[in-house]
Amino acid sequence: MGTVLRCLISTSFFAVPVSTAAAEVDLVWRPSVQTVQPGEIVALELVAVGPSDRSASIAAIDVVLAWDEHRLEYIGLDNNGPYAWLIAGLLPDRDGLNTNLADGVAFYTALARFDADAIVDGAGVLVATFRFRALVRTVATRVAVEPAGGPNSRTVVFGRESPIQDISGQFGNAVIRIGTPGDCTNDHAVGSADFGGLQSCFTGPVGPVDPPAYPIALPSCCPAFDFDIDGDIDLFDLSAFVNSTDQPNGATVETRHVAQHAFPE
Known part of the structure; x- marks a missing residue:
């Protein structure tokens, strides 16, 4: 049933008429910068941020995620935002991005319920929290929201209007610092x-x-x-x-x- 419902909204399974509206909803990470030590868990919140002067209604979200699998290991995700999505997670996709979650690319989908709108405003709404394990030291590595991950996989925020609207705004990156830059003695300082x-x-x-x-x-x-x-x-x-x-x-x-x-x- 999940695949059928997702087909009603997402362009990832087959072509659906999509109109382009004003860019209204950004997808950002919070916090945008973190410092951790090797072996520690990084928790990144994916947040949908709407217009500052009004609210926006979301029908679905498709997100292409990318990270350096040699520096970060994907652990899992929690759909722990205030809105209860009808379906949300790393679902089967036509480009196979979710076939191997150890390769540094994944495709997340969240589909809104038909009986309650997913509303976002300028303060932002938590969509899901993604967890990674820091593997090796590096001054900075990133977890990115990429515009696309294949011919059938792209990052889109869909609005509720008919025909289905693309109300995507800007996409953000999170920077992860693993270890203290310049520190080779594990004393968390550079000398x-x-x-x-x-x-x-x-x-x-x-x-x-x-x-x-x-x-x-x-x-x-x-x-x-x-x-x-x-x-x-x-x-x-x-x-x-x-x-x-x-x-x-x-x-x-x-x-x-x-x-x-x-x-x-």
Whole structure:
């Protein structure tokens, strides 16, 4: 029954006439930035945010999620928002995004009930909470809401109007910092004791181009020194490390810059 009901709304199973309305509902993550240690669980709330001056009614939401499976392990989700969806979860999809949830891509669907509208406003409404386990150190990795994941899978917020309306707004990313950037001694601070680790990990611009190779090819703390997340540890990373030295809890200011540099909107 779930597949039949979903076909009534979603474009993921077959073509449904969809009109484009004003961009009204954003999909964002809260919190947008978190710092955790390897092995800890990251909880990310997917929130639908409506217009600031009025409410919007949602018929369904399709969301393509993407993350670095080498840095984050998907654990599960909870449909724990205030609205009780008719159907919600990682359902079977035509592009097979939910066939293997260990590959860093998933497709979430939430279908509103016919007897009660899903209403959102400028304050936002929690849709679901997704959980990941942090695997290895990295200055910043992200969980993204992607526009599309295949020919039949795209991120859309559907409105209640007829014909079915696309009322999608902007899609957000969450940045996860795993471990303290620049910390190789596990003391949650950056200091002279960490410099030896940086020396061992320094590769120059031709260093390993595949970040997941770090735990095998280099000491386990090397991802903490890749400040610009470009797959090597070079002079930019050395400069960022120097700017971070002796700052309690690591390079808060520097990593904020790096997150913007590494993940442009």
